[in-house]
Amino acid sequence: MAKATIKEVAAEAEVSTxxxxxxxxxxxxxxxxxxxxxxxxxxxxxxxxxAIARSLKQDKTFMIGVxxxxxxxxxxxxxxxxxEDVVGVEGFQLMFCSSDESPEKESRLLxxxxxxxxxxxxxxxxxxxxxxxxxxxxxxMPIVLVDRKLEDEAAxxxxxxxxxxxxxxxxxxxxxxxxxxxxxxxxxxxxxxxxTGRERYAGVLKAMKEFGLEPNPLVYxxxxxxxxxxxxxxxxxxxxxxxTAIVSLNNRMSLGVLLEIVRSGWRIPDxxxxxSFGEVEAGSLLKNPGLYYxxxxxxxxxIKAGDILLKRIRKEEPQxxxxxxxxxxxxxxxx
Amino acid sequence: MAKATIKEVAAEAEVSTxxxxxxxxxxxxxxxxxxxxxxxxxxxxxxxxxAIARSLKQDKTFMIGVxxxxxxxxxxxxxxxxxEDVVGVEGFQLMFCSSDESPEKESRLLxxxxxxxxxxxxxxxxxxxxxxxxxxxxxxMPIVLVDRKLEDEAAxxxxxxxxxxxxxxxxxxxxxxxxxxxxxxxxxxxxxxxxTGRERYAGVLKAMKEFGLEPNPLVYxxxxxxxxxxxxxxxxxxxxxxxTAIVSLNNRMSLGVLLEIVRSGWRIPDxxxxxSFGEVEAGSLLKNPGLYYxxxxxxxxxIKAGDILLKRIRKEEPQxxxxxxxxxxxxxxxx
Numbered sequence: 001m002a003k004a005t006i007k008e009v010a011a012e013a014e015v016s017t018x019x020x021x022x023x024x025x026x027x028x029x030x031x032x033x034x035x036x037x038x039x040x041x042x043x044x045x046x047x048x049x050x051a052i053a054r055s056l057k058q059d060k061t062f063m064i065g066v067x068x069x070x071x072x073x074x075x076x077x078x079x080x081x082x083x084e085d086v087v088g089v090e091g092f093q094l095m096f097c098s099s100d101e102s103p104e105k106e107s108r109l110l111x112x113x114x115x116x117x118x119x120x121x122x123x124x125x126x127x128x129x130x131x132x133x134x135x136x137x138x139x140x141m142p143i144v145l146v147d148r149k150l151e152d153e154a155a156x157x158x159x160x161x162x163x164x165x166x167x168x169x170x171x172x173x174x175x176x177x178x179x180x181x182x183x184x185x186x187x188x189x190x191x192x193x194x195x196t197g198r199e200r201y202a203g204v205l206k207a208m209k210e211f212g213l214e215p216n217p218l219v220y221x222x223x224x225x226x227x228x229x230x231x232x233x234x235x236x237x238x239x240x241x242x243x244t245a246i247v248s249l250n251n252r253m254s255l256g257v258l259l260e261i262v263r264s265g266w267r268i269p270d271x272x273x274x275x276s277f278g279e280v281e282a283g284s285l286l287k288n289p290g291l292y293y294x295x296x297x298x299x300x301x302x303i304k305a306g307d308i309l310l311k312r313i314r315k316e317e318p319q320x321x322x323x324x325x326x327x328x329x330x331x332x333x334x335x
Numbered sequence: 336m337a338k339a340t341i342k343e344v345a346a347e348a349e350v351s352t353x354x355x356x357x358x359x360x361x362x363x364x365x366x367x368x369x370x371x372x373x374x375x376x377x378x379x380x381x382x383x384x385x386a387i388a389r390s391l392k393q394d395k396t397f398m399i400g401v402x403x404x405x406x407x408x409x410x411x412x413x414x415x416x417x418x419e420d421v422v423g424v425e426g427f428q429l430m431f432c433s434s435d436e437s438p439e440k441e442s443r444l445l446x447x448x449x450x451x452x453x454x455x456x457x458x459x460x461x462x463x464x465x466x467x468x469x470x471x472x473x474x475x476m477p478i479v480l481v482d483r484k485l486e487d488e489a490a491x492x493x494x495x496x497x498x499x500x501x502x503x504x505x506x507x508x509x510x511x512x513x514x515x516x517x518x519x520x521x522x523x524x525x526x527x528x529x530x531t532g533r534e535r536y537a538g539v540l541k542a543m544k545e546f547g548l549e550p551n552p553l554v555y556x557x558x559x560x561x562x563x564x565x566x567x568x569x570x571x572x573x574x575x576x577x578x579t580a581i582v583s584l585n586n587r588m589s590l591g592v593l594l595e596i597v598r599s600g601w602r603i604p605d606x607x608x609x610x611s612f613g614e615v616e617a618g619s620l621l622k623n624p625g626l627y628y629x630x631x632x633x634x635x636x637x638i639k640a641g642d643i644l645l646k647r648i649r650k651e652e653p654q655x656x657x658x659x660x661x662x663x664x665x666x667x668x669x670x
Binding site: 006016017018021022024061062063065071072073074077080093094095096097098108109112117134135138139140226255258259262263281282283284285286 | 341351352353356357359396397398400406407408409412415428429430431432433443444447452466467469470471473474475561590593594597598616617618619620621
């Protein structure tokens with residue numbers, strides 16, 4: 001039998017849904033006669049008003065918590081859309097929380113979700129919460145890591161993961177600039193505790209070594225925001241030996257890099273060439289920017305993550321082995 | 336007494352937190368002796384593992400649900416940051432849901448949140464849910480509307496609202512283009528059921544009348560996405576009488592408008608001038624685009640919404656009058 005809705009209860013009792021709500025929540029005046037009619041309709045239709053009470057019985061909330069460091073980054077929203085297209089047909093809804101790249105905030109959010117308000121968690125970790133995450137997984141909460149690994153990668157290998165081959169991608173990206181003859185490279189990166197930043201940075205160094213260069217680029221570490229890209233360019237432009245090319249290790253920082261180079265009156269790529277890990281849609285506003293970028297596939301990653309989630313929630317198979325999907329991406333160019 | 340944590344229970348029982356979890360969730364093997372030690376520690380510290388069970392007693396979840404039509408729009412994230420900075424200090428966390436501009440999806444989300452999984456709701460409605468929203472508010476769930484009114488504005492006036500003076504703003508914005516001599520205007524708008532689109536469009540018509548023009552601009556109705564801005568420009572460029580200026584009624588569509596004009600080889604503003612309701616950060620990548628925009632203040636709106644939320648959650652005062660805050664914004668120009 002399909003679950004009764006408040007509308008059906010209202011129709012059965014011949015009152016408005018607001019009246020049904022008032023009766024069930026015991027708020028506002030309702031005559032005894034109406035109250036009785038509503039409660040009879042509730043009983044007849046077996047209507048269950050409280051999802052919290054229901055979830056105690058069913059042990060399901062039909063909500064999946066998604067914790068990401070930057071909720072307005074189209075990359076994470078692309079992943080979410082893929083997940084939603086898979087889990088939505090099974091009745092699950094996504095609820096998003098933003099850690100704002102703060103391990104402390106992420107820790108609070110994990111605790112909130114841990115307490116069984118959600119059926120599973122998708123996490124792009126801000127770092128610093130290895131223990132809490134592993135203990136949460138050990139407690140039986142399905143957790144799928146997306147984009148980012150735990151800080152202690154070996155210990156994290158018991159967890160499901162959908163990520164990218166960051167080292168290889170960043171190495172190819174940097175190689176494009178090196179092939180073009182650049183030797184003074186500036187690298188814009190996030191915090192060192194985040195695996196994507198660590199791996200991508202390693203990829204840049206790898207490429208520099210392969211091209212016979214000393215692997216010691218100028219580096220700016222921020223928090224993966226547009227503002228960080230702006231600050232990085234300001235720092236690089238003041239350097240004694242100004243870089244002729246910048247590798248920016250995420251899409252948000254890359255927008256900041258472009259904005260600040262243009263604002264400072266330099267030309268892209270003639271004065272400073274730019275390469276971005278991740279597409280920057282607005283880059284097309286520039287005339288022939290020669291902008292190299294790693295073409296990410298967040299939606300496809302989300303589809304994979306959604307598949308894994310459903311398996312884990314349904315407990316289809318014992319989690320003997322974690323599911324690990326690594327996406328390998330190509331370098332493209334705008335203009 | 337402060338609430339006991341799982342760590343304290345683990346320390347008291349001299350086991351790991353994972354073991355405590357296994358005992359409490361009855362998952363995985365744990366010896367009877369260890370089980371007893373854990374349960375003794377739980378009893379001694381009065382540890383309450385389930386937030387759902389706790390919320391049934393406390394009648395608080397410390398979560399505020401935020402439903403917006405486009406979770407990755409920096410405008411809505413600006414509002415959210417303001418809200419969070421106010422309610423966060425009181426221990427409330429925000430959980431975001433995206434309606435993707437779909438009334439059906441919004442309706443499902445409202446139902447999910449209605450069932451008392453959150454202490455309050457912040458809503459930028461996709462439209463079409465007037466009755467559900469009013470009935471939810473009548474049931475005692477604090478709801479603060481942000482950015483957008485209900486479709487039936489008169490009936491919606493019992494609800495708290497933080498919004499902008501859209502008609503006045505759009506009128507001033509369009510007036511800038513008209514002052515510059517443009518008479519063939521293209522308007523890029525969202526769906527007619529959304530109040531911001533309706534009001535802003537009315538503002539454009541108002542300005543046209545004031546300038547003695549027939550108020551019948553070319554119009555494209557989309558869903559407030561970047562892709563819609565792109566499609567609108569394609570349509571306008573094929574029109575018999577191509578507009579010399581475009582008014583785009585939200586920031587996302589404005590980015591699409593800029594991208595597609597540039598891609599088509601036209602110059603901004605010489606071939607086509609652009610005015611945007613809402614700032615487009617990437618607009619600065621263009622050389623002297625002469626881009627008019629309404630300077631919105633989402634963070635300040637969020638602060639106001641947060642203040643209202645706390646009042647309502649605390650039930651500080653009877654809700655005799657809805658709180659209504661309308662922001663009036665200025666026109667600025669890039670380049």
